[in-house]
Amino acid sequence: MSGSARGTSAEGGVGEGTRAVRAGLPEPVKHEPTLPGPVFAAHYHLPGESTGPYTYGRDENPTWTHLERAIGELEAPGRDGVETLVFASGMAAISSVLFSQLRTGDAVVLPSDGYQALPLVRAQLEAYGIEVRTAPTAGDAQLDVLDGAKLLWIETPSNPGLDVCDIRRLAEAAHARGALVAVDNTLATPLGQRPLELGADFSVASGTKQLTGHGDILLGYVVGRDAAAMAAVRRWRKIVGAIPGPMEAWLAHRSIATLQLRVERQNAGALAVAEALRDWHEDLGVRYPGLMSDPSHKIASQQMHRFGCVVSFTLPTRARADRFLDALRLVDDATSFGGVRSTAERRGRWGGDAVPEGFIRLSVGAEDPKDLVADVLRALDESAQ
Ligand SMILES: *Cc1c(COP(=O)(O)O)cnc(C)c1O
DSSP states (O other), X not given: XXXXXXXXXXXXXXXXXXXXXXXXXXXXXXXXXXXXXXXXXXXXXXXXXOOSSSSBTTTOOHHHHHHHHHHHHHHSTTOSSOXXXXXXXXXXXXXXXXXXXXXXXXXXXXXXXSOTTHHHHHHHHXXXXXXXXXXXXXXXXXXXXXXXXXXXXXXXXXXXXXXXXXXXXXXXXXXXXXXXXXXXXXXXXXTTOOGGGGTOSEEEEETTTTTTOSSSOOOEEEEESOHHHHHXXXXXXXXXXXXXXXXXXXXXXXXXXXXXXXXXXXXXXXXXXXXXXXXXXXXXXXXXXXXTTSTTHHHHHHHOSBOXXXXXXXXXXXXXXXXXXXXXXXXXXXXXXOOSSOEEEEGGGGSOXXXXXXXXXXXXXXXXXXXXXXXXXXXXXXXXX
16 A cells, blocks of 8 residues: 555656755766755855846755755746745745735735744734735635635645645636735645645645654745746745755755655655554544545645645644654654654644644654554554543
8 A cells, every 4th residue: 555646657757755855956067966965055156247047045955946946946947937936844845935925005915824934924914914815625615715816825735633625626716816826735745745736836845844854954945837936935035044054955865866755655654654544443533535435535636646645634632633643652752744764742732723632633643654654553552541
């Protein structure tokens, strides 16, 4: 069993594992490393005219350039005219799109069940006189609030509820009304979903999660196909200065070489854990888009190549959830997701998401799936006592 729907198909002549391993590598240069090391530079030697490509470290860095190429090759393989920009974090990337595209008097549609920092963003947008409308991710509810909007922001699968909406359908409806479309692709990763191919104008993500997968760096990116819109995003990065350090950018690029291996393993583990939770004698309301019985499965299997490494479910009480987390031995109680070491948390502890007290978000790592399933089942059993 694997968590992959159509994930093994070859693209652009080679398989996606090959593409991930080689993504963004420069032409080989004799006596130089395959992936050049991080370039630490605030400024570059610049006699004469002040033109690029490398002038000042807040604008450009060769280590970013390699990483941006790598991400672009995975998000939009074989597409011309697509630009990628890397950021210091996922929130820096998200903010760069929203605040560079929207003006006072514009309207934007955000998910009501999206990433927990979106309400903070909402308050800031409203403080600038931007109208913010929200709709839940399930059932394409955004369609009802699109009229007159400048930008539609989609998060699918949503975090942490794992609902899915139809990107192609929503993008067509938004474009028909003259709105731009951005998709938060954090949970799926570019090997799980390619929003630009589904009609989105921007694919935006936190690279902090499964893209880099080791829980040791923060990173974000924006991929876009509209040159004018991307020029505004680039300008935003320059004026806000939310740039990644060269070391983080290089570590991220190194990690992308193993992205396909990690998503194959982690997503297969997530499916195994989701099936075990589904078959448990208590009804845990397990959500995983890769489960045939999941309400998200139909749309997910149309637009996703893989279903992610996150499984969510609900224990009857907060106390039971805390006992369950304590009883786990192979799963750390920690936030975030997508790392090679499994993590889980009682999401209600943050107060930001509209989830029950016993709601658990579990991120499946690269451990042996059978060991994880055994650990989860044992912790369920022990915590029931
Ligand atoms: C983590 C996350 C973000 C924010 O990313 P940071 O790198 O933490 O700034 C945005 N969207 C989603 C879906 C996330 O999971």
